[in-house]
Amino acid sequence: MKHLHLADMVWQDVKMTTVVRKYAPKALWLIIGALLTAATLVVGLLVWHQVKPLTDGVQLGTEGASVAVAFPSSLGTKAAIKPTAPTEEMIEAAPNSFKLVGVAEFEVTHGEFPEAGALVSINLPAPLAEGHELLITHWNEDVKTWEPATTDLSADRMIATAQVPHFSKYGFWDYLFNAANQVMGNAATTGVTCDAPLPDWVEPEFFDDINGPVLWCGGRDAYNPDILVAKLKMNRGYAAKITTALDPEYKWSDLWDGMGPETMVNMLAMANLSSVNKTTNDYIVQPLGEYSFGFNRGAVEKFYADGKWDKPLIEVSVGWVYTAFGFLYSELKDAVGGDVAATFTALALAQCAYDVNDGVVGTDSVSLFTTSMSCIETSLDGLHNGALAFLTKKLPKTSKTALANRLKPAAAKMKTILKIYSAASMATRIMTSVGDQGLTDITRQFLYSPSLKAIQDAAAAKKSASLQTFTTTSADLTFSFKYPASWAVIESDVGLKILNAEGEQLGHLQALLVWGSEGLPITMPILDPMHTGSFIVQEPCTDCTLTVTSKILDAAQATGAADYPLPKPPMEVLNWPKRFGVFVAPGKTVQPSTVDPRLTYAVLVLNPTERNSFGYESRVLLVGGRKYFSTLPDAQAWMESDEHGQLVDLMASIRANTPFK
Structure with a gap:
């Protein structure tokens, strides 16, 4: 049967049927019946047998397509097919990825609609494009929706057929199956960008x-x-x-x-x-x-x-x-x-x-x-x-x-x-x-990953949270410093004693009145091979400098006590291979027999613009280590300890107010 456009389809079906009924003798009817039976089987095989789709094809267009209907179980039943425009409700209910080829209304014009149903088909002027599918759907007027019928595409991708249980309006659809969801490769050509660079506290x-x-x-x-x-x-x-x-x-x-x-x-x-x-x-x-x-x-x-x-x-x-x-x-x-x-x-x-x-x-x-x-x-x-x-x-x-x-x-x-x-x-x-x-x-x-700076800041904050602050006034100088909560600061007549958690003295802190505008009662240290490091603490006070130094000195290398040209009151120094000025108590002449306790020390020099009540222009806050060691290896090991670091941090935390107005 040759398929025409939708408008011609009914007349073609009716014309062929009339000719056969009017002129065919009984024998011819038997032959035609056999041919129709064979044709029905061939069509059935063509419709229902699935083979690999063609690789070539053209995009389906609405022009040139035609629809037809057949009743394999009731050859005497006839139907009329009327193309109709889709309503707004029909379009509204259609899936987004479906393209409507057309809508047609089917109606039985002769005989009864068979219990086995009818075969509705759509013929295409060219093979359906690879990847596309055809779907035949029934319009349910009561619930305003399209109801799909199982649709089969022929091997040549030009005929789609569905068995339907009743007649009304049917829609014919072309769709590219789920194309968006099958994107498996990368879809972008450029990455996503942020407006500002990463903050310094994170490295994701x-x-x-x-x-x-x-x-x-x-x-x-x-x-x-x-x-x-x-x-x-x-x-x-x-x-x-x-x-x-x-x-x-x-x-x-x-x-x-x-x-x-x-x-x-x-x-x-x-x-x-x-x-x-x-x-x-x-x-x-x-x-x-x-x-x-x-x-x-x-x-x-x-x-x-x-x-x-x-x-x-x-x-x-x-x-x-x-x-x-x-x-x-x-x-x-x-x-x-x-x-x-x-x-x-x-x-x-x-x-x-x-x-x-x-x-x-x-x-x-x-x-x-x-x-x-x-x-x-x-x-x-x-x-x-x-x-x-x-x-x-x-x-x-x-x-x-x-x-x-x-x-x-x-x-x-x-x-x-x-x-x-x-x-x-x-x-x-x-x-x-x-x-x-x-x-x-x-x-x-x-x-999430914190940056190195964030880690260091967190460690400092944790350390600070476990510290206490000590504040006092001595020699017209008010100063403060931070120390571990497990340590102790003991006030005495000659300054402050700094004790660790075991009660061992680690250091001594004293404020001194100094003559002279420079406020340097001793020579500043000259670095030697045993030196382990020094630094200037920034802005510990107004008009002052604070130097914190760590150094290992072996008493056995000292040459003995000697006078040193210093302003009065008299001071004594020990002469080391590379001269290093060390405060000792006035009149002290006994040389220590072990490693020098002044392993770590700090010197705070203040240079105010006005003289104090005694007429002196400067102050010196001296912090010295008071930990003794029997050998240099012991001293060197302590320099790597947390306790030594805590003592250095204590010295570096010194802050002083302007001593006088």
Whole structure:
């Protein structure tokens, strides 16, 4: 039978039947009957036998296509086919990825519609393009949705046929199956960028590759260096779940025109829907979607200080639920907008699928998907109301009527989508795009790592928190310093004694009145090979300098006591191989027999602009080590100890006020 255009189809069928009935003798009827039976078998084999599709083909166009109907079980039944324009409701209910070839109304004109049904077919002027499919659907006027019929494409990709149980209006569709969700390679040509460089307190780790499933960048808030900004962009055509380790300071998604996205729990609560077994910080990101989070430094450091170093700050998860979300979202977004599509789809899956194990893949995911689709279909009214409640709260400047109008086609399209894709054969194809699950976790994680500066600052802060402050006044000089809480400072007539936790004296601190404008009662140290380091502490007071020095001196190397040209009162020094001035008590002549205790010392020299009450212009605050050692190795070992470092820190912490006005 030659197939004509839709308008010619009925007349061609009727004309051929009339000729056969009027002129054929009985014998001829037997021959024709046999031929028709054979032809029916051939057509059946052509329609139902599946072979590999052709590799060549042209894109389907509406011109040149024709439709026909056959009744294999009732050859005497005749039908009329009337092309009709699609209504607005029909277009509104169509899936986003489907292209309508045409709508035709079928009606029996002779005989009875057989119990076995009819074969409806559409003929194409050229083979259907590779990757495309044809679908024949029935328009259900009562519920305003398209109901799919099982459709088979011939081996030459030019005839699509479906067995239908009744007549009414049928739609014929061309679609490219789930093209967006099958994007498995990288979709972007450039990465995601942050507006400002990373703050100096963090060095995050993430997979930085244009081919990765997720593109990342890290930076800081342009107005607040204590806010870490983390951006991500899905680099695939499937959706995913985003989980943050803690509540962000702020969040942004390209779905909401600058307004903050909501977690799944918040979405369900705002929609007046139940939330069971949902984690607090889960978000849904659409295919190729972008998210941005801002995290407060204090919150981040506190979270990881509790020992949660193995938990990513941000983690992106894939699975059948999110593949389903991406598929449904893609079918709705162009018609209703991304925000409405995301709301409706996220609520639907959260209500019906989110509690199911999202790690299941393969055949099990097909079963879970079809079960979820059935659940959504029976929950559409509640989901529609929930989505409207959520959007009303989320978009308060938009009227409820306007939002309801935007939601209307979403519900209509969802009905058709659910009916079409609830079939196991369709679900199997969708679940093939559960992608990249074999990749290592780091490709979908943003890991927090403190910078070296942050580690050092934290150590200093911890040390400072365990310190006490001692303040006193001596020789017209008020000064203070910090020391470990386990140590002790004992006041005496000749200064302060500094004791460690065991009560051993580590040092001695004394303020001295000094003659002369320079305030240098001794020569400053000349470094020798045993020297271990010295530094100037910045700004310990006004008009002063503070030098802290560590040095190992072996008493056995001293040549004995000798006078040294110093202002009175008289001072004595020990002469070392490289001369080094050391304060000793007046009249002291006994040389120490062990390693010199002045292992670590500090000299604070003040040069005020006015003389004190005694007419002197300067002060010296002298801090000396008072720890003795029997051997140089013992002394050298102590120089590497925490206790020595604490003594140096004590000296470096000295702060003094202007001694007089």
